[in-house]
Amino acid sequence: MVAPELCARDTAAVFGRLRPRDAEAVAARPGTIRAHSYEGGWYNNATFVFPVVASVGALIAWLVVGGTELLGISIFFLVVAGVMLPLVGLTWQRTPTVIVLGAEEIEALHQGEPRGALAWRDVSAVRRVETMGNVRWYVVGGDEEHLTLEGEIADLASLLAEARRLAGLPAADGSG
Incomplete structure (x- = not known):
């Protein structure tokens, strides 16, 4: 407090x-x-944060392991985060x-x-x-x-x- x-x-x-x-x-x-x-911010929205964290995690795993599937998963989650960004922006404007x-x-x-x-x-x-x-x-x-x-x-x-x-x-x- x-x-x-x-x-x-x-x-x-x-x-x-x-x-x-x-x-x-x-x-x-x-x-x-x-x-x-x-005390929160627009970025505290789980529909945005989860795909970003998943994308970064998959990207790090791809760099360590080198599997192309991991790069694909990282790109997928990055696209999901991008798609969610307008929705997060709209809900933030009402908060x-x-x-x-x-x-x-x-x-x-x-x-x-x-x-x-x-x-x-x-x-x-x-x-x-x-x-x-x-x-x-x-x-x-x-x-x-x-x-x-x-x-x-x-x-x-x-x-x-x-x-x-x-x-x-x-x-x-x-x-x-």
Whole structure:
């Protein structure tokens, strides 16, 4: 866990290391209480990393053993990584790089650009969702509109507690 620092306005606690555009956006938002950065990167996507690692592994094995099949496998995985790159780029553009808790709303930003917001008066739940071992949290508003909080967000537990408090929801029990 990264210790909180103060942002440029000296009014908001910042958890994690903000990217430059996120830091500017957070500093420009009046009423910001705290900001939590996303600690991953676009390259942390398994659909991209696995083929790259497999390609490098097969290439090293080819250099050691010399079998042409290993070179073919390396090239195959490199092509797969190349095909996956646009998909990874598209999903990365939708991933919030900072979650901003303000006096009036919770907002998700990607490199300083808004990706979604919910007014605290509209927040009805903070829900834990697990899909194939990947845990995410949904801050749910009206009509099931929601912001997704990934597990890689800095100091996620305190973000969830503060979000519940600001939305007027009960504190979480032991199950989340």
